[in-house]
Every structure is written in structure tokens, then in C-alpha cells.
Ligand SMILES: Nc1ncnc2c1ncn2[C@@H]1O[C@H](COP(=O)(O)OP(=O)(O)OP(=O)(O)O)[C@@H](O)[C@H]1O
């Protein structure tokens with residue numbers, strides 16, 4: 001069997017694939033966090049819980065209403081986005097003039113409440129969620145076996161990330177958003193309903209987390225604590241990419257996934273800490289993150 | 297000065313930033329087609345008056361009528377949609393937007409905005425710099441032209457310009473002056489805040505003097521010559 005640096009090739013590629021899958025989820029989640037931070041100035045600690053909610057909504061839709069994966073792929077993000085809109089209107093919108101700490105504490109509290117509620121009903125053990133039939137099986141690439149569902153996860157999340165990036169960087173709506181990040185007062189004085197835009201932005205970004213959740217449901221098990229495990233890494237990614245940088249969060253998300261995969265292959269002991277080591281180094285060398293702009 | 301309802305009528309306007317009470321009962325009015333200036337020393341409350349008209353202060357009281365309709369209870373976006381546009385003192389060009397995106401950002405609020413071609417005629421430099429990757433890479437004068445140019449497309453007929461000449465070279469100041477006069481010819485009504493008294497004196501039909509959050513005096517264009525000494529003292533020019 002072919003070896004690369006003393007590691008069998010299929011093992012290495014297998015780990016890289018897992019890294020890419022994780023990276024896809026990192027990218028979707030850190031993208032949402034970056035957008036929320038940029039536009040609302042809120043550090044959304046509830047993001048992991050809302051990702052979990054996306055997976056659970058998919059599972060509940062299937063088990064209680066018989067609604068399958070494909071309609072779920074639309075419905076779960078919409079439902080989670082709607083929950084986000086309620087959260088923003090009822091709570092976050094009152095905090096914008098206060099220190100970041102308040103938003104962080106509020107969303108941290110929300111995360112505990114949401115996760116606690118699901119634990120109360122479903123326990124911490126995971127629920128299985130089967131991938132749709134059409135995505136069963138896989139491709140033999142010669143050097144490795146690529147399960148169809150995993151390929152789909154990578155393609156779908158990359159497409160959504162790219163679409164979001166285009167929306168923000170290339171459209172008129174995106175120009176409003178970027179302008180509102182800099183001077184919300186002025187954008188409002190041009191006649192744009194900035195508070196409504198902030199509400200919809202939160203709903204959209206949280207909807208992305210819900211989308212990541214249903215994508216993840218067949219890969220990991222659906223469990224109330226699935227978001228906890230992920231969110232700390234995602235926060236590190238946002239810091240590495242540069243707080244508020246859209247492109248930075250996407251690229252860093254995928255990059256960190258791959259680096260974790262490599263670390264798991266060559267030095268497994270460090271695979272769960274490598275992201276924090278990178279964060280520390282980046283913070284020392286480039287405090288604004290790899291893609292961040294210095295604050296004026 | 298025309299008769300009839302003023303396009304903008306400010307009465308007993310009070311404004312606060314947090315706990316600090318900045319405007320203590322401002323009164324003035326602007327009629328359709330006029331250029332009116334607010335003059336006053338640093339910190340007199342001129343910028344705050346414009347921000348209060350746009351609804352951009354923490355709290356405001358009194359009355360601000362646009363075309364006879366009260367706007368004191370409205371949010372900034374609703375006020376803007378009544379046909380008023382604001383060009384802030386710091387110009388407010390967005391760094392993360394290209395020059396073109398900056399120009400096209402403010403949405404149409406009413407019929408009858410200037411077509412782009414006419415905006416380029418007013419500010420030829422803008423057309424040349426349109427491909428710029430970031431609005432803030434422009435020179436100060438170009439940023440000022442962009443800041444004025446972008447609010448001409450919106451259809452707003454009343455323009456609030458806050459110190460459009462601040463920090464600019466004399467030739468640019470002249471060019472801005474010509475543009476303001478041309479805008480008046482095109483039928484815009486302009487409320488101009490200025491430190492540069494000579495600039496304002498040449499352009500404005502009437503002047504209001506603001507001091508410590510009050511309007512303390514007002515002058516017609518014709519009065520200025522004979523009351524120059526008074527004015528110099530009030531403005532410290
Ligand atoms: N955001 C703010 N918070 C608190 N106080 C403010 C704020 N902005 C302005 N002020 C205060 O309000 C007063 C009026 O300020 P304003 O900016 O309206 O003056 P101005 O007449 O425009 O002066 P300048 O000619 O320097 O632009 C000043 O005393 C200023 O310190």
C-alpha cells in the first residue's frame with residue numbers, strides 16, 4: 001500500500017476528508033458569527049445551540065411529521081431563522097448600545113436554556129438520522145472511498161458560503177450591510193430601515209447555523225450537546241480569520257478543518273488543541289486576525 | 297423669499313446626547329429654493345441641529361415640520377423618505393464600499409432625482425475616479441464631492457450640508473461653491489452649516505447665528521455689509 005510520510009495514503013486522505021467535512025461546518029458557522037458580529041456587534045454565543053436546533057428540527061420533522069431530508073433542508077433553516085428573529089426582536093435589539101459583554105452573556109444564557117430544554121426532553125445520547133437514500137453509497141476514487149453524503153456536505157456548504165459571500169460583496173443589499181457595519185446612523189439617514197435589516201441579518205445568519213445543523217445530522221448523531229463541542233473551535237476560527245471578516249471566516253474554517261485532519265494523522269494527541277495554538281500564534285503576530293482590518 | 301409654507305420649519309427644538317442638553321430651543325425656517333446657512337463658533341450646536349432634524353440624536357423635543365408635516369416623532373429612515381438628505385461633516389464615505397457603490401448607495405426616496413450624467417457634470421472628478429476600489433482612497437475634495445453627489449440621486453429636494461468646505465484647498469472650495477449655486481438653480485433647497493463665513497456669505501440668501509444651542513440672530517444677504525462688525529464679533533472671524 002502506498003505511504004505518504006510513513007502514513008498509509010487511504011488513512012491520510014480519510015483524515016483530510018473528515019477535516020474537510022468539519023471545515024465545511026466550521027465555515028458555515030463562523031461565517032454566520034462573522035456576519036452577526038459585523039452587523040449587530042453581538043458575539044453570538046447561542047450559535048452552537050441554534051446549529052443543534054437545526055439538526056433537531058430535522059429529526060423532529062422526520063419523526064413526528066414524516067417530513068424528510070430534502071424539505072427539511074429548507075424548513076429547518078427557516079424555522080431556526082424564525083427563532084432567531086424572535087430572539088433578536090425580543091432581546092438582542094435592546095442591547096446594541098451596551099458593551100459586548102451584555103450580548104455575550106445574554107446569548108450564552110440562551111445557549112444554556114436551549115440546550116437544557118432539549119436535554120430535558122431527549123437526554124444527551126444521540127439520535128440517529130439517516131442520510132437520504134439517493135446519497136447512500138459512495139465513489140471509489142482509487143486512493144480512497146468517498147461517501148456520497150460527505151461529498152454532498154462539502155459541495156452544499158461551499159455553495160452556500162460562496163453564495164453568502166457574493167450576496168454581501170456584490171449586491172446592493174450587501175452594500176447596505178457593509179455600509180451599516182461602518183455607519184448605521186448614516187445608512188438610516190439615507191432612508192434605509194436599518195433595525196429591520198439587523199433583524200433579518202440575524203435571522204439569516206442563524207438560519208445558516210440551522211442549515212449546518214441539518215447537514216450535520218446524518219454525519220454526527222443528533223444530540224443536544226452537538227453544538228457545545230463545536231462552538232468553541234468556531235470562535236477560535238473567527239478570531240484567527242479576523243473578527244467580522246466574511247472571507248476570512250470561510251477560508252479559515254476550511255483551513256482549520258484540514259489542519260486538524262493532518263494533525264490527527266501525524267500527531268493525534270494535538271488534534272483538538274492545534275486550533276488554539278494557531279489562535280495564540282495569530283493573536284501574537286496579527287492581532288486583527290489573518291483577514292481582519294485594523295480598527296480605526 | 298417665497299410665501300407659503302416653508303419646506304422646513306424648526307420650532308423650539310431641544311436635543312440631548314445622553315444626559316447633556318445640547319440644543320435649547322432652536323427656531324428657524326427654510327423656504328423652497330433658498331440657500332440658508334447656520335453659522336456659529338465651534339461647539340455651538342450646528343451639527344447637532346442637522347442631526348436632530350434627521351432624527352440622529354438620542355432625544356429631541358419641539359417641532360420640525362417638513363412641508364408642513366410634523367416629523368419630530370419619526371425615525372431617521374422615515375424622515376429621509378419625506379424628501380430630505382444629509383451630508384455629514386465627516387463626509388461619511390464608506391471604506392468597505394467602492395467609489396461607485398458609495399455613489400449608488402442612497403436609495404431613491406422620491407421621484408425626480410438627478411440623473412448620474414448631471415451629477416458627473418457637477419463633479420467631473422467623480423466620473424474619472426469611479427473605478428476606485430474604496431471610497432476612502434479618494435482625496436478629501438473628491439470625498440466631499442462624492443458625499444454631495446450621492447444624495448442628489450435620491451429625489452430629496454432639501455439638502456443638509458455640514459461644512460462642505462472643511463479642510464479643503466481654496467480651488468476645491470470654489471468648485472464646491474459653484475456646485476452649490478448650480479444646485480440652487482436646479483431647484484434644490486439647501487441648509488448649509490459653515491465655519492467659513494466668506495464661503496457662506498457668497499452663497500446663502502439668509503443666515504442664522506447659532507450660539508450655545510440657541511439661534512441668537514439672523515441676517516438677510518442684504519444686511520450683511522452694514523452689520524459686519526456685529527457679525528465679526530458673534531462669529532469671532
Ligand atoms: N455625540 C456627542 N455626545 C455628547 N456631546 C456631544 C456629541 N456631539 C457633540 N456634542 C457636544 O455638543 C455641542 C455641540 O456640538 P456640535 O457638533 O453640534 O457643534 P458644531 O456647532 O457643529 O461645532 P463645529 O463647528 O466644531 O462642528 C458641543 O459642546 C459638543 O461637545
Ligand SMILES: [Mg+2]
Pocket residue numbers: 342343344385458
Ligand atoms: Mg459641526
